[in-house]
Amino acid sequence: MPISLTINGKPTTVDVPPEMPLLWVLRDVLNLKGTKYGCGISQCGACTVHLAGAPVRSCGIPISAASGMSITTIEGLSATGSHPVQKAWEQLDVAQCGYCQAGQIMTAVSLLRNKKNPTDADIDAAMQNICRCGTYNRIRDAIRLAARSAPAGATPARAPGDDLTGEE
Amino acid sequence: MADSLQTDRRSFLQVLAVVGGGVMFGIHARDAEAGELEPGAAPFAPNAFIRITSDNRITLIAKNPEEGQGVKQSLPMIICEELDADWSQITVEQALSDESKYGRQFAGGSLSTPMNYDNHRRLGAAARAMLVAAAAKTWNVPVGELTTVRAQVSHNASGRRATYGQLAATAATMPAPDLATVALKDPRTFRLLGKRVPGVDNRKIVTGKPLFGIDVVVPGMLHAVFEKSPVFGATVVSANLATIRRQPGVKHAFIVDGVGTALDGLMPGVAIVADTWYNAKTAREKLQVKWAEHPTAKQSTEWFAQTAKELSAKPADRVVRKDGDVDAAFAAATKVVEAEYFYPFISHATLEPQNCTAHFKDGKLEIWAPTQMPQPGRELVSRTMGIAPQDITIHLTRIGGGFGRRLKNDYMVEAAWIAREAGAPVKLLWTREDDMRHGHYRPAGFHFLKGAVDASGKIVAWKNRVVVEPYMRLGEFPGRYIANYLLETSTLAHGVPTGALRAPGSNGIAFAIQSFIDELAHAADKDPLQFRLDLLTPAMPPVQGDAFNAERMRGVLELVREKSGWGTRTPAKGHGLGVAFHFSHQGYFAEVVEASVGARGEVKVHRVWVAGDVGSQITNLSGAENQCQGSCIDGVSAALGQEITITDGRAVQGNFDSYPLLRMARAFPVEVHFKITDNPPTGMGEPALPPVIPALCNAIFAATGKRIRSLPIGDQLGYQNS
Ligand code: FES
Ligand code: FES
Numbered sequence: 001m002p003i004s005l006t007i008n009g010k011p012t013t014v015d016v017p018p019e020m021p022l023l024w025v026l027r028d029v030l031n032l033k034g035t036k037y038g039c040g041i042s043q044c045g046a047c048t049v050h051l052a053g054a055p056v057r058s059c060g061i062p063i064s065a066a067s068g069m070s071i072t073t074i075e076g077l078s079a080t081g082s083h084p085v086q087k088a089w090e091q092l093d094v095a096q097c098g099y100c101q102a103g104q105i106m107t108a109v110s111l112l113r114n115k116k117n118p119t120d121a122d123i124d125a126a127m128q129n130i131c132r133c134g135t136y137n138r139i140r141d142a143i144r145l146a147a148r149s150a151p152a153g154a155t156p157a158r159a160p161g162d163d164l165t166g167e168e
Numbered sequence: 169m170a171d172s173l174q175t176d177r178r179s180f181l182q183v184l185a186v187v188g189g190g191v192m193f194g195i196h197a198r199d200a201e202a203g204e205l206e207p208g209a210a211p212f213a214p215n216a217f218i219r220i221t222s223d224n225r226i227t228l229i230a231k232n233p234e235e236g237q238g239v240k241q242s243l244p245m246i247i248c249e250e251l252d253a254d255w256s257q258i259t260v261e262q263a264l265s266d267e268s269k270y271g272r273q274f275a276g277g278s279l280s281t282p283m284n285y286d287n288h289r290r291l292g293a294a295a296r297a298m299l300v301a302a303a304a305k306t307w308n309v310p311v312g313e314l315t316t317v318r319a320q321v322s323h324n325a326s327g328r329r330a331t332y333g334q335l336a337a338t339a340a341t342m343p344a345p346d347l348a349t350v351a352l353k354d355p356r357t358f359r360l361l362g363k364r365v366p367g368v369d370n371r372k373i374v375t376g377k378p379l380f381g382i383d384v385v386v387p388g389m390l391h392a393v394f395e396k397s398p399v400f401g402a403t404v405v406s407a408n409l410a411t412i413r414r415q416p417g418v419k420h421a422f423i424v425d426g427v428g429t430a431l432d433g434l435m436p437g438v439a440i441v442a443d444t445w446y447n448a449k450t451a452r453e454k455l456q457v458k459w460a461e462h463p464t465a466k467q468s469t470e471w472f473a474q475t476a477k478e479l480s481a482k483p484a485d486r487v488v489r490k491d492g493d494v495d496a497a498f499a500a501a502t503k504v505v506e507a508e509y510f511y512p513f514i515s516h517a518t519l520e521p522q523n524c525t526a527h528f529k530d531g532k533l534e535i536w537a538p539t540q541m542p543q544p545g546r547e548l549v550s551r552t553m554g555i556a557p558q559d560i561t562i563h564l565t566r567i568g569g570g571f572g573r574r575l576k577n578d579y580m581v582e583a584a585w586i587a588r589e590a591g592a593p594v595k596l597l598w599t600r601e602d603d604m605r606h607g608h609y610r611p612a613g614f615h616f617l618k619g620a621v622d623a624s625g626k627i628v629a630w631k632n633r634v635v636v637e638p639y640m641r642l643g644e645f646p647g648r649y650i651a652n653y654l655l656e657t658s659t660l661a662h663g664v665p666t667g668a669l670r671a672p673g674s675n676g677i678a679f680a681i682q683s684f685i686d687e688l689a690h691a692a693d694k695d696p697l698q699f700r701l702d703l704l705t706p707a708m709p710p711v712q713g714d715a716f717n718a719e720r721m722r723g724v725l726e727l728v729r730e731k732s733g734w735g736t737r738t739p740a741k742g743h744g745l746g747v748a749f750h751f752s753h754q755g756y757f758a759e760v761v762e763a764s765v766g767a768r769g770e771v772k773v774h775r776v777w778v779a780g781d782v783g784s785q786i787t788n789l790s791g792a793e794n795q796c797q798g799s800c801i802d803g804v805s806a807a808l809g810q811e812i813t814i815t816d817g818r819a820v821q822g823n824f825d826s827y828p829l830l831r832m833a834r835a836f837p838v839e840v841h842f843k844i845t846d847n848p849p850t851g852m853g854e855p856a857l858p859p860v861i862p863a864l865c866n867a868i869f870a871a872t873g874k875r876i877r878s879l880p881i882g883d884q885l886g887y888q889n890s
Contacts (some may be wrong), residue, residue, distance in 0.1 A: 016418070017446075024446040028391070033383040034376015036568075038519045039600045043824040046519060074376030086374040093366040093790045096798055097236025098373035099519045099568030105374060124833035129822060132519040132569045133236050134801025135794065136835035 001065045007032070008076025018064035022056075025063045026073060034074035034102045037168045038130065039094050045129030048103040049073045055110040074102035077109065085109050088146035096133035103129050117147050187259045193848050212336035214344060216269045217247060217288070224319060226251070228261045231270040232280050234262070234369070234438030235800075237853040238791030239280040241367050243288055245787055249360045250292030250353060253319040253332065259566050260368045265542035265562035267861070275540040276568075276575050278753035278851025281787060285849050290347045297345045302338035303330055312691055317359075354541035355785060364790035369566060373414045379566040381538030383406030384525040386593040390419055391445035392586050393452050394596060396437035396606055399816040400663055401426075402462035403436040412440055412455055417447030420590045424582075431665040432783050435578060435606075439586045445597055464663030464817035469796025472814070473510070475660055476614040476635040480488030484633060484656035488644075492652035494618075501620030503691045508616055509680035510878040512811040513609040514671055515819075515827060520568020521603040524583035527593035532559040537580050538567040545577035550585045571802075572668040576608050601822035608667030609819075611637045615680035625692030627703060628652060632681075635660050644677060645716060645751065646685070648708045664814060670802065671854040674752035675861070679807075679879065682748035682862035686869065696866065697734050699749045701725055716751050720781050720845060724758040725749055727778035727843050732760035740764075743774060744870025748862035755855030756781040759800070763867035771808060771868065773836040776800045778856055780840070783847040795852040797838040802859035805830035828890035 004013045007030060014029050021040075026032045026049070035058060038046035042060040049058045050072040077083045081090060085108050095101050104127070111118055111126040118126070123140055131139065212220040219227040228247050234240035244260045263270050272283070296316060303321040304311045307328055315322050319332040332339075348854040355361075397403070401691050404423045412421040419441050426436030438457055442448035498504055525536040533555055539545050542562045550557045567574060583596035598606070613636035620629040629652040637659065647653055669675060687700035704725070707718035725747075729735065732745065739745055742764045749758035762774040778796045786792045809828040813820045865876040874885060881889045 008642075017450075020446050024444065028444050028446065031385065032376070033378040033385075036380075036519075037382065037521070039824050041600075041823055041825060044519065069196065074374075077375075079375060080287060081371050081375050089374045090366060090370040093364065093370065093794065095236075095370060096238070096794055097519070097567060097569045098367075098369060099236075099380060099737045101373050102376045127832040129832060130829045132517060132571075132802075132829060134798035134830070134835075136801060136830075136832050137797055137837060138794065139832070140835075162640070 005066050005068060006070040008072055014063065015064055019062045022049070022051075022058040022063055022071070023060040026058060032073050032075050036070055036102060036135050037098055038100070043130070044103075045107060046100050046105040047104040048129065050106060050110065055107050072079050073105060077105065080102070083109070084150050085112065085142070085146045088142040088149065092142045092145060094135050094138040094142050096135055100129060100131045100133075104131065106140055108139070108146070111143065112147055112150070116150070118143060170739045170775060177837070185536045200738060212295075212299075212332075212340045212412060214298055214339070216293050217291050218251065218295050220295075220332050220336045220411065221732075222333050222336050224257065224260065224331040226257050226319060226332065227261050229263045230260050231263045231272070231273050231284070233275040233538075233542065233564050233567055235540060235567035235574065237275060237280070237795065238367065238788060239275065241365065242791055243280060243284055244368075245290035245360055245365065246285060247292035247359055250289045251296050251319075252316040255360055262564055265564060266544065267543050273542060275570060275868070276572065278755065278854045280646050281849050281851040285787075287347075289352055290350055292350050294345050294347055295349045297350055298339045298342045299332050299335050305342070306335070306338055309504045311862050349431050351820065354381045362786050362789055364793075365788050366790065379534060380520055380568045381525070381565040382520055382523050382568070382597060384536040384565060384595060386525060386536075386595075388528055389525065389593040389595055390441050390443065390590060391448050392439055392441045392583070392590070392594050393445070393448045393599070394424070394437050394439050394582050394602070395452060395455055395457060396435050396602070397459045397462070398605060398612050399459065399465045400606075400665055400817065401431055401435060401464065403460040404438060405458040405460050407455065407457045409438075409670045412451050415447070415451035415454060415553075417442040418451045419443065421451070421535045421587055423476065424585060432576070432578075433548075434585055436580045439589070441590045443584060445595070449599065452516070454531075462663075462817065467664070468815050469813040472612060472660065472662065473614075476870040477661060479635050479658040480614070480616045480633050480659065481501040482738050486657050488655040488657060489647045490505060491648070491650070491652050494631045494652045494654045497652035498618065498620050501628055502623045504618065505687050505691050506618045507684060507687060507877055508614065509683065510678055511676040512879060513612045513664060513666070513814070514669065514806055514810045514813050515538050515604050515609060515821070516569075516571045516573035517568035517604065517827060517829065518567075518573050519802065520569060521598045521600055522573070522579035523595065523597040524579045525593065526580075526587035528584070528588040531555070532561070533584055533588075534561045534563075535584060536563045536565055536579060537577075538565050538574060539577055539580060540570045540572070540574040541569065541577060545580045548577050548581050552581050553584060553588065555846040559616045565852040571670045572672060573608065575668055578606075592655070593837055599857040602686070604812070604822050604827060605819040606665075607812070607819070608665045608677060610669035611666040611674070613676045613680070615686045617680065619684060619688045620790040621688055621692040625694050625699075626825040627688055630654070631715060632656075633658065640677040645681065646703060648714070649703055649718070650807055663817065670799075671752050671857045674750055674854075674858040675803070678750040678858035679861045679865070682750065682859065683865050683877070686746070686862070686866045687875065695735065697725065697729055700749065717756075720847070721749055721751060721754045721758065723843050723845065724756050724779040725757065727841055728760050728777050729840060730760040730777065732762070733842050734760060742871060744872070745864045746866025746868070746870055748866060750855070750858040752858055753855045754782075754850040755852070757855050757859050759856075759859040759863045760861065761860065761863040761867040763840050763864060765868060765872050765885055766887070769885035769889070771881060771885065773804055773834070773864065775836060776838045776860060776863070778838060778840045779843060780856060781843045781845050781847075782852060782855070783849040784844060785849040786842055792842070792852045793840045796840040796856040799856035800838045800860045801830055803837060803857045804836075804864055807861045807864055807879055807881055808834075809882060811880050811882070
């Protein structure tokens, strides 16, 4: 069944079973490999994307539920790593294996969009993603660095020169 | 090129303040896939690890698999240091699996640094010497008047300069120096090693580029799932393959009989191959398999405990070490303490589930694998499928977490077999449940301990009966440090697949031994940290099979005492401090945990101090600190809530809802301090993990008086800790 949606600002139509999870449409139909599979039961957060501007676990969203909606994946944040959250992650050398980090970044971007200067409690509450390698301290530091380095007056989630995103 | 060099030089000087102290150098190297840069274009390739083109592009090869331990970064940094290039000028390329070219290639035992540090220095130094010789010849000046920096040779007297690229063609004609005698830098002049340098794949990671095994795409590729018996190793009697073949997208469904009887061969099961992984997995929901009876079905967690207890009362299978007379010493001692310690099976739970992509064509196999052990994987595939090793190409992908799970290559041989049967390139991906229920688990272990102290508070006797797989080592501490000592083992034969998990052996042994030492310290009414220092005095000389150097351990204990304020600072009300140390993978680590237990029994870790001695040189300080912090989070995560239980010969837990991993809200700061000593540099992936678990349990005791003798902590304090 053809389903239309907007992925990273691009109108896209896919012809897949309606129950197919968004995660697998992104990864195996649209070849956007940045969004990761870790558990398939909305536990780990490796598959986090933005759906209509909110962070969701794409392994638990049937593609039919995303029909007509706007989705941003890690690839849509910025292809060059220019987003302040990506930059903070790179500068603080957050990753170990790196497998969870796309999901962590997408969750952090949402957090910073809602709270420009999140407290530790805000970070604890928002950042529910698993990092098997245990990089939580650097994730926390990178969120703080991104919050500080966002240009004055701008939404922290968006830096000048960012590639477009499809949402909002 | 000139422009980018300008930028690179500026960026070398850019120092970024890092939150939480320290500085990170804002220098980045790029990475490349093998073959992305055509190797033929490099006029100067003095060895398999270095290529320099005439436009001064320098490619360094990262030989070992990258699983998050940072070797794709740290090993090329060692070459770069001696080559005297700027890290920003470097492109790092992941090697193919080819041990004839690169020597042994694996990620395990924290061995990448000790096995390659010296050699990689020499490779870089030899290349530099040839470039300098090329300049000396070109300018007709003595070698001794030339200096190098940032991939450029300078003759200060005449003001002449040439980039390595400009000298590359001439350098290729110079005689290669003997690696054994080539001049190395004085480490005090190092420009790169020991600094915090961000990982080479960071840009790709933060932009979601395909890097991992699971991301591999081969034209015409199909997707597979593989169902194995929930009882480990049972064979297939029958399966409803006709039904499965009718499911949407399914191309093939077949039974794999399995090869080899050990849990290490190709396991039996049913393969489903479809156009998408989603279709393969959906078809699998309809799969009905009749499995053969299997003796392991009689085994369970309760059976393990009961059998271990019975074995502990029988004579041991093996006496690992015996000194003095423990029985006489116990009879004469002032205080005797007895305790039973237990640690469970745990899963590696790598966040990237096991997967592999394979393509069999014209008698040859091409494999893309997130494996820590490519060469044994090649041998396993070769032996199982009757394909000559030289006809198997293995690409090393980035690995989404290893922790020892990918020392095994079960997913590799499965993918290769299924791809050959399917006659197409196939990516096999395990579900999380496959991954957790078909692990090679950290073996469970039981320690039956008895210790005694004399009137002065000194340990006079120690007996440890270990019921477990037979991996206790002769040199295991506190052997040789207690006059009357008995270490003996009973082997519990069972059918659960086990393997090495980060700091194998040590990750359980340290819990039992360092907790029990704490019990004896309290029995002797001594400060637990000073008690350990006393136990380590006098240091015994290292002997064959026992490299443990107590002086180095005392060094890190003293460092962690100072940094944590042990004995000089009163912890907040309700907080307890616990200390432990452990020697593994040639690394000396002492750690202090500050923890409290809330009114409901919830454990909170407030801070961990790590003091480590891994020799004379840290390669990448950022990676080293990250490993220590991750090790502490990993250890506490396992201690709080992780356990694979066995019922009817099968693993019960299947996903993160029943096998909890620590998350942000329970994370804690980890302060890392290195003691630099005049010893060869050793690896960082594992040795920081073992002490954190007993240090946590000892802190819980200090805070509450409750001794944790069984892992996980779980609900032992009245609250479900996980
Ligand atoms: S894969 Fe979706 S939450 Fe884990
Ligand atoms: S960096 Fe490995 S799982 Fe987070």
